[in-house]
Amino acid sequence: MAAGLSLGPLLRYADGSSATVWVEASRPCTAEVRCADGARGSTRTFQVAGHHYALVPVEGLTPGTSTPYEVFLDGAHVWPLPESPFPPSVIHTPDADGTVRVAFGSCRWAAPPADDHDPVGPDALDTLASRIAREPESERPDVLLLLGDQVYADEVSDATRRWLSARRDLSEPPGSEVADYEEYTRLYYESWLDPEIRWLLSTVPSCMVFDDHDVIDDWNTSAAWLADMRETPWWRERLLSGLMSYWVHQHLGNLSPAELAADPLYLAVRSAPDGTDELRAFACRADADPASVRWSYRRDFGRVRLLMVDSRAARVLDEQNRAMLDPGEADWLRTEALTDPGSYDHLLIGTSLPWLLPHLVHDAESWDAALCRGERGTRWAEFGEKLRRAADLEHWAAFPDSFEQLADLIAEVGSGDAAPASVLVLSGDVHHAYVAEPKWRTGSPSSRVLQLTCSPVHNSIPPYIRVGFRFGWSAVARGLGRRLARHGRCPDPSVKWRKTGGPWFGNQLMTLTLRGRSARLRLEQARRDGTLKTVEESPLTPP
Numbered sequence: 324m325a326a327g328l329s330l331g332p333l334l335r336y337a338d339g340s341s342a343t344v345w346v347e348a349s350r351p352c353t354a355e356v357r358c359a360d361g362a363r364g365s366t367r368t369f370q371v372a373g374h375h376y377a378l379v380p381v382e383g384l385t386p387g388t389s390t391p392y393e394v395f396l397d398g399a400h401v402w403p404l405p406e407s408p409f410p411p412s413v414i415h416t417p418d419a420d421g422t423v424r425v426a427f428g429s430c431r432w433a434a435p436p437a438d439d440h441d442p443v444g445p446d447a448l449d450t451l452a453s454r455i456a457r458e459p460e461s462e463r464p465d466v467l468l469l470l471g472d473q474v475y476a477d478e479v480s481d482a483t484r485r486w487l488s489a490r491r492d493l494s495e496p497p498g499s500e501v502a503d504y505e506e507y508t509r510l511y512y513e514s515w516l517d518p519e520i521r522w523l524l525s526t527v528p529s530c531m532v533f534d535d536h537d538v539i540d541d542w543n544t545s546a547a548w549l550a551d552m553r554e555t556p557w558w559r560e561r562l563l564s565g566l567m568s569y570w571v572h573q574h575l576g577n578l579s580p581a582e583l584a585a586d587p588l589y590l591a592v593r594s595a596p597d598g599t600d601e602l603r604a605f606a607c608r609a610d611a612d613p614a615s616v617r618w619s620y621r622r623d624f625g626r627v628r629l630l631m632v633d634s635r636a637a638r639v640l641d642e643q644n645r646a647m648l649d650p651g652e653a654d655w656l657r658t659e660a661l662t663d664p665g666s667y668d669h670l671l672i673g674t675s676l677p678w679l680l681p682h683l684v685h686d687a688e689s690w691d692a693a694l695c696r697g698e699r700g701t702r703w704a705e706f707g708e709k710l711r712r713a714a715d716l717e718h719w720a721a722f723p724d725s726f727e728q729l730a731d732l733i734a735e736v737g738s739g740d741a742a743p744a745s746v747l748v749l750s751g752d753v754h755h756a757y758v759a760e761p762k763w764r765t766g767s768p769s770s771r772v773l774q775l776t777c778s779p780v781h782n783s784i785p786p787y788i789r790v791g792f793r794f795g796w797s798a799v800a801r802g803l804g805r806r807l808a809r810h811g812r813c814p815d816p817s818v819k820w821r822k823t824g825g826p827w828f829g830n831q832l833m834t835l836t837l838r839g840r841s842a843r844l845r846l847e848q849a850r851r852d853g854t855l856k857t858v859e860e861s862p863l864t865p866p
Contacts, residue, residue, distance in 0.1 A: 326352035326375075326396040330515055334414060335378070335576025336622075337466075337528040339386035342414045343583070344379045344394070345576050352397040356381050358414060360390040369593045371571055371602055372504045380580045381414065389415040402525070409518075410459040412525040417465060423624045425835045426451070426527075427468035429534065429675060429751025430779035433480050433513045434520075445849040446781040447830040452523035453853055464834060466624065467527050468631075470751040470778075471534025471675030473573065474510035476501045476565060478536065483509055497557045500539075507568035530622060531573040532631050534675035534752055538565040544717040545695065546640035547708050559610070566606040566636075577620050577631070613637060614649040621659045627837050628667040630659050632674045638722075642696045647676075647725035657732055665741035668840045670770075676718045677750040678729055679759040679774035679820050681795025686804025686813070688720035693811030718752075723813070730761070730818050737768025744840035744864045745771045749833075751778035755792055756833065756846055757825030761818040771864050774820070775844065777833040789828055796822045824859055831858075841866045 330347035337343075344356045348368050354377035355365035362383035368375040384390065391411035394402035403411060417423065434446040455463050477500045479487070484499045486509060493499050501507055515521055535542040539561065543549060552558045575589065583589050588605050592598030609616040618633040632648070639646040648656065660670060672678075680688070691714075693699070694707030711717065719726045737746050746768070759774040794800050808815075829848040832855070836843045842863040847855040 324350065325399055326350045326401075328394065328396065328401040329374075330512060331521075331525070332356075332394050332402055332412070333515070333524045333576060334412070334526060334528050336579055337414055337416065338579070339416050340382065340384050341580055342381040342384060342528070343576060343580060344381060344392070346377050346379065346394060346396075348375045348377065348396050351375055354379050355395040355398075356392050357395065358384070358390045358392045360385055360388065362390065362414075367593075369595075370597045370599070371567065371592065372599050374508060376571055378575050378583065380583070382580075384414060384416050386416050389413045407522075409456050409522040412522065415463075415465065417625055420838065421625050422836065422838045423627045424462065424465045425468060425624075425627070425629075425671065425837065426464035426466075426832050427470055427673070427749050427751075427835075428777045428780040428832045429470035430472040430536075430754060431469070431514065431781045432475055432478070432779075433483075433510070434517055434781055435480065435482070443781060443783040444830050445851055445853070446517075446519075447832045447847070447849040447855070448523060448780050449517065449519040450849040450853060450855050451832060452519035454855060455526070456519075456522065464527050466622075467523075467529045468629075468673055468749060469529060469531045469780075470673055470749065471532055472536040472751070473531060473533070474507070474514055475536045476507065476510065476561070477539045479510070480513065483513060496555070497561065501561070501564070502557060503560055504564040504567055507564050511568070511572050530577055530629065530631060530673070532577075532618070532633065532673060532675060533569055533573065533635055535635060537569060538562060538635075541712060541715060541717060542635055543638045543640060544715075545708060545711060546642060548712060549640060562610055563603060563606040566609055567602050570602060570605070574618060577622075582620075609636065614651050617652065617655065619652060619655060623667070626666070626668040626839075627671065628659075628669070629671045629673060630656060632656060632672060634674045634676050634719075645692065645696070645722050645724070647719055647722040653725075653728060660732055660736050664739070668744050669837050669842060670736060670743050670746045671835075672733075672746070672748045674719075674748065674750055676752050677774055677776045678719045678726065678748045679761060680718055680720055680753075681792055681800070681822075683795040683800035683804040684718075684792075685720040685816075686808045687714075688716045688718055689723050689726075689813045689816075690807040690811035691716045692721045692723055693813050698812050699810070723816075727817055730763070730816070733772055734763055734766065734768045737770030737772055738766070739769075742768060742770045745773070745842050747772075747835070747842070747863070748774045750774065750776045753792070754779050754782060754784040754828075755789070755825065756827040756831055758823045758844070759820045760823050761820040763818050764815075765817075771842070773823075773863060775833060775835075777831060777846065779830060780832065781830050784828060789826075792826050796826070824861070827858055835863075840864060
């Protein structure tokens with residue numbers, strides 16, 4: 324039987340002369356990408372848990388061009404699909420003028436089929452795909468940053484629930500949440516076989532990082548939480564399957580061809596007749612010693628540097644030494660930010676969780692962290708742990724030392740003659756969008772520093788939460804927050820900040836246009852008429 328294309332293609336890495344294209348095939352085969360300009364690449368599939376994948380390296384691309392490509396499996400043409408309504412998928416290499424367009428967002432619950440009711444409204448990525456397809460020569464992102472919750476392992480659709488119920492008894496834990504690797508693959512099929520999403524991801528390069536729902540809500544919120552989960556019989560298989568499926572579907576495509584060639588796990592999995600055991604052993608090591616694995620990565624787009632930071636698996640959860648990033652991860656971030664000063668005009672720090680939050684939320688999280696480490700005694704610590712889990716108090720503010728370390732690093736990067744024009748922290752998670760600008764109490768950097776938060780791509784938020792986020796920025800909320808901070812004996816943070824845009828609610832995407840030392844922001848929301856409406860557009864740095 325001939326090999327078929329089960330999932331993909333996804334255009335992942337792309338630079339001036341090379342790219343990688345991810346596919347899943349129905350059986351072992353050779354996957355090949357052929358470009359209209361003669362560039363091409365091929366590789367054999369590798370096997371994990373009965374599935375067959377390939378990350379095809381494409382070499383010989385011409386800088387500053389867009390070239391259509393096709394995918395072949397064992398020489399048979401499988402992409403574009405017959406009678407596809409979409410334009411040809413292309414590999415676009417960066418513009419000669421150095422302009423870089425970065426679109427980003429997070430939290431995409433799988434959209435239902437087009438003829439079904441969508442309870443959370445139009446999907447912003449679907450809408451972006453439709454716009455690009457209608458106007459293939461118009462402006463499009465050079466890269467799409469997906470900042471977490473690409474799949475929801477703990478909140479599945481009705482269709483997936485029916486599929487799960489045909490596979491096992493949902494009265495047994497974990498019920499209608501996913502349990503193993505095969506069930507994770509169902510989530511990716513549901514999300515990435517959406518026709519608009521499938522075409523969009525085939526023609527716009529993407530960078531991805533996980534957040535909690537890729538594994539489970541509040542993943543690694545505290546040491547007590549983790550201890551409780553490890554006592555749960557289904558947890559270990561869920562975690563290992565989540566890490567394995569993330570490595571296959573998301574992490575591999577984040578890496579450059581050179582990084583892939585130097586990755587011993589990638590070599591081992593590809594070399595084995597079945598790489599499942601090698602990948603599972605890796606996931607076991609990551610569970611036992613999170614510091615032994617690095618999910619964070621760096622990408623350079625001309626004079627734009629992106630540092631995508633793992634703010635989930637790299638945490639230190641000991642209450643007396645809590646850190647968003649373990650020491651090795653923190654050193655990596657510092658090194659990558661400070662290497663070759665003056666070589667980039669814009670530094671983008673991608674972290675699924677916002678660094679700067681509404682003031683009341685920030686103070687509540689730092690107060691809760693103080694309670695949990697025993698600042699007010701055992702009873703308050705017990706209360707703090709319950710509150711932390713109930714209210715999702717686990718952002719950067721809940722790791723006060725890490726919050727300050729990031730502030731210090733940004734100030735250092737943004738100061739001096741070689742400082743970039745901007746340092747932009749890109750985040751999602753909180754199901755709304757806003758812009759916040761910090762000011763250091765002593766010695767603010769010369770770079771423009773902003774927190775840019777954008778989510779969801781396709782999800783919703785209850786009305787009472789909307790009210791809470793709006794209130795969280797108010798003067799009254801700031802006063803309440805200060806009272807909480809005093810009760811927790813929390814020191815004042817080294818930065819103050821103000822909201823300069825938002826909050827905006829809806830399914831949405833932000834796009835940065837970076838040219839030289841200028842940066843411009845656009846926020847667009849998906850409308851039911853199938854369009855993206857611009858609700859904010861403004862310069863971030865002088866043109």
